[in-house]
Every structure is written in structure tokens, then in C-alpha cells.
Amino acid sequence: MARIIHIFIVVSLVLLVAILSMALSMGGFGFAMPPSDVRTLARIFLNTTFNLDDKYRYISAMSPEAVTAIVWDYRGLDTLFETSVMFIAIVGALAISRGAGEKLLKTSVSKQGMSLITKTITRITIVMILAVAASIALHGHLTPGGGFQGGATIAVVPMLLIVVFSLYLFSKMMTVYKAVTLRSIGLIGIALSTFIVLIIALLYGSSAYVFQNQPKIYSQYGLPSYIEPIVLGGTLLLFNTFEAFAVAFGFVALFILFTFPEDVMKNIIIGDE
Amino acid sequence: MELESFLFNIVVLSMIMNIALALYGIFTRPSLVKKIISLTIFSDTINTLVIIIGFRHAVPNPIPPVAIEIPPTPQYLKQFVMQAVDPLPQALVLTAIVIGLAVMLFLMFTTLQIYRIYGTTDVRKISRLRG
Numbered sequence: 001m002a003r004i005i006h007i008f009i010v011v012s013l014v015l016l017v018a019i020l021s022m023a024l025s026m027g028g029f030g031f032a033m034p035p036s037d038v039r040t041l042a043r044i045f046l047n048t049t050f051n052l053d054d055k056y057r058y059i060s061a062m063s064p065e066a067v068t069a070i071v072w073d074y075r076g077l078d079t080l081f082e083t084s085v086m087f088i089a090i091v092g093a094l095a096i097s098r099g100a101g102e103k104l105l106k107t108s109v110s111k112q113g114m115s116l117i118t119k120t121i122t123r124i125t126i127v128m129i130l131a132v133a134a135s136i137a138l139h140g141h142l143t144p145g146g147g148f149q150g151g152a153t154i155a156v157v158p159m160l161l162i163v164v165f166s167l168y169l170f171s172k173m174m175t176v177y178k179a180v181t182l183r184s185i186g187l188i189g190i191a192l193s194t195f196i197v198l199i200i201a202l203l204y205g206s207s208a209y210v211f212q213n214q215p216k217i218y219s220q221y222g223l224p225s226y227i228e229p230i231v232l233g234g235t236l237l238l239f240n241t242f243e244a245f246a247v248a249f250g251f252v253a254l255f256i257l258f259t260f261p262e263d264v265m266k267n268i269i270i271g272d273e
Numbered sequence: 274m275e276l277e278s279f280l281f282n283i284v285v286l287s288m289i290m291n292i293a294l295a296l297y298g299i300f301t302r303p304s305l306v307k308k309i310i311s312l313t314i315f316s317d318t319i320n321t322l323v324i325i326i327g328f329r330h331a332v333p334n335p336i337p338p339v340a341i342e343i344p345p346t347p348q349y350l351k352q353f354v355m356q357a358v359d360p361l362p363q364a365l366v367l368t369a370i371v372i373g374l375a376v377m378l379f380l381m382f383t384t385l386q387i388y389r390i391y392g393t394t395d396v397r398k399i400s401r402l403r404g
Contacts, residue, residue: 006301009297009300010297013296013297014293016293016296017289017290017293020289021286021289024282024285024289025282029285033274033277033278033281033330034281034325034328034329034330035329035330036329036330036331036332037329038327038329038357038358038359041361042327042358042359042360042361043354045360045361046353046354046357046360047350047354049340049360050340050343050344050345050350051345051350052344052345053347064340064341064343066357066360067363067364067367069360070360070361070364071364071367071368075364078368079368082368082372083371085372085376086371086372086375088375089375089376089378089379090375090378092379093378093382096382096383096386097382146367148367148370148371152374226343226344229343231343247371254378257382258381258385265389266389269389269390
């Protein structure tokens with residue numbers, strides 16, 4: 001029986017490849033060559049991403065980088081829920097781990113980690129990694145990059161610290177619960193950034209939209225996007241900063257859970273039953 | 274032109290092959306770890322395919338890929354729109370990568386816990402377990 005199913009899977013996958021390649025060669029996907037033109041929607045995005053013209057001023061996101069403008073301005077609500085999906089994944093991992101975060105501190109062992117050479121080089125590279133990550137995250141509205149990419153780059157640092165200096169030393173400065181708390185602070189920052197223009201408008205006795213970045217026709221409030229000669233990108237800079245913070249600490253929590261010592265984990269799993 | 278079209282088709286075809294191989298891994302490998310590896314290959318291939326859909330064959334290629342003249346004059350903006358690639362697939366792929374990463378980390382942690390409790394990652398053995 002298992003043999004028949006195996007043969008069936010192989011035949012159907014070969015058929016899938018054959019049919020899709022036939023569709024490709026006959027132009028069924030709509031392209032046999034990359035097109036020399038983009039779609040109308042893409043043209044609208046590219047045209048309004050940084051446009052000081054009077055006609056486009058009130059629908060422009062005022063950021064030279066179109067991808068960040070789409071992620072945090074045109075489709076901001078989408079990205080907000082995407083961030084919460086990652087938060088829920090971390091909460092799920094915490095729930096399965098049965099409170100493994102606290103119990104490591106009691107079993108502290110000295111003389112852990114790799115050799116002196118590795119530790120010295122890691123101390124130097126960590127600063128470089130943090131500098132690159134800050135550049136990626138804080139210039140997200142100017143160059144390719146942004147909060148997610150910067151946060152994922154920062155997350156390399158805790159991984160290096162855990163591998164090189166051992167989890168016992170790392171857990172002295174950071175535990176799972178501390179990381180999740182800091183991640184929640186980052187998420188609160190994102191939530192406040194969605195309302196910041198509304199709060200400013202309410203202080204002036206007017207009203208604005210939620211997730212508003214630049215002045216719109218019916219509400220003339222917005223964060224400064226462009227102070228000669230620096231491009232600030234309005235709320236995009238705030239969003240990128242908080243997002244990098246949140247993603248980095250989310251990864252820290254998961255890395256600590258992943259690298260938990262096996263014997264300690266076994267005691268936690270078996271012990272309470 | 275013929276050569277470029279041929280090479281482009283080979284790239285897309287290799288991605289279709291990659292999807293089929295990843296699906297084969299997901300369907301037939303009994304180990305949960307190998308299923309997760311196949312799932313990463315699958316999602317990465319789909320993401321690359323989506324980015325290829327947004328690609329355009331602009332001559333000359335713009336370097337760097339962002340608007341550099343600040344504030345942009347209307348002429349510069351027109352030239353930028355003539356050359357830049359579609360940003361929407363890239364934004365959607367960014368979303369998909371982050372969500373895929375979160376789901377992947379959760380799956381990995383679940384598999385790790387299954388291995389710690391039951392001592393196996395073989396789905397045939399896990400499905401026979403009781404209690």
C-alpha cells in the first residue's frame with residue numbers, strides 16, 4: 001500500500017512539473033521574458049512614493065524607498081497584524097516549553113564557553129554587527145532594509161553570545177521573560193506610533209486618521225517627512241525603530257528556548273507529573 | 274534576445290523543479306525535521322518566484338534601486354518610474370518571509386518538544402502512540 005502511494009506521489013509530481021513547464025513554454029504565465037514595463041498599480045506606487053508635486057502631495061508617503069512605504073504606510077494595518085502573528089508564535093512556543101525560562105539561573109556553572117580567541121573575536125564582531133543592524137533598521141526609509149531586516153540582524157548577536165559564552169552566562173543578563181517583556185514594549189511602541197498623528201491632531205483640537213503618516217486633504221497634520229537636507233520619513237522611522245527592537249527581542253526569547261540544556265529540560269518535562 | 278529568453282525560462286523551470294522536489298520531501302519523508310527542511314525550501318522557492326514576477330527588464334538598469342535625487346524633480350521622477358521594478362511583490366514577500374519565519378520557529382520548537390517527550394520524530398511512530 002505504501003509503495004502504491006509513493007508511486008502515485010512521484011507520478012503526480014512529475015505530471016505537475018511537465019504541465020507547468022508546458023504552460024511556461026507556451027506563454028501561459030503571461031511572460032516568456034521579463035516584461036520591460038511594470039503594472040499600473042506599481043506605477044502608482046512608484047510615482048507617489050516621494051512626490052512633492054501639488055497633484056500628488058496629499059497621497060504621497062514621502063519616503064524614497066517604495067517597499068518600506070508600502071509596508072508601513074500604504075498597507076500599514078497588514079504589517080501590524082503580521083507582527084502580531086510572530087508574537088503569537090513566540091507565545092505558543094512559551095506555552096509548550098512549560099515555564100522553562102526561570103529555572104536555569106539556579107544551576108549556574110562557571111568556566112563555560114569556547115576558547116579565549118573565539119571570545120575576543122566575538123567581542124569585536126558584536127559591535128560591528130550591531131552597527132550594521134542599526135544602519136539597516138534606521139535607514140529603512142532611505143535604502144533597502146527596514147525594521148524586520150535590522151531586527152533579524154541584531155538577533156545574530158544573542159545567538160553568538162549563547163554559542164560562544166554559553167547559555168548560563170547569557171541567562172544572567174537576559175531571560176525568556178525579560179525578552180518577552182521587552183518585545184511587548186516594542187509592540188506598544190508600534191501601537192503608539194499608529195496613533196501619534198491622531199494624538200497630535202487632538203491636542204490641536206482637530207482630528208486625523210489612524211495610521212496617518214503625512215498630511216491628507218481632510219486632516220492637515222503629519223510628522224515631518226523632510227527637513228533640509230535630511231529625509232525623516234514621518235512615522236516610518238518610528239515604526240522601523242520599534243519593529244527592529246521587537247523582532248530582535250522576539251528572536252532572543254526563541255533562541256534561549258531553543259538552546260535550553262537537554263538535562264534541565266528533561267527534568268522540567270518529566271518532573272511535575 | 275533569444276538567449277535571454279532561454280535563460281529566463283531555465284530559471285523559472287528550475288524553480289518549478291524545486292517546488293516539485295520540496296513537495297516530494299514533504300509528502301514522503303517520515304522524519305518531521307526533513308519535512309520542515311522541505312517546507313523551508315518550498316516557501317523560499319515561492320518567494321523567489323514572486324520576486325521574479327515583479328522583475329522588469331529595464332535598459333539601462335538603475336543603480337541604486339531607490340530615488341537618490343532629494344527632493345526629486347518631475348523629470349527625475351519620470352525617469353525613476355521608467356526604470357524601477359515593481360515594489361509590491363517585494364513588500365508582500367517581506368510579509369511572507371516574516372510570517373513564514375515565525376511559523377517555522379514554532380514548528381521547530383514543537384518538533385523539539387515531541388522528540389524530547391516521545392524520543393522520535395518519525396510520523397509513523399508518533400501516529401501509533403497512545404495516551
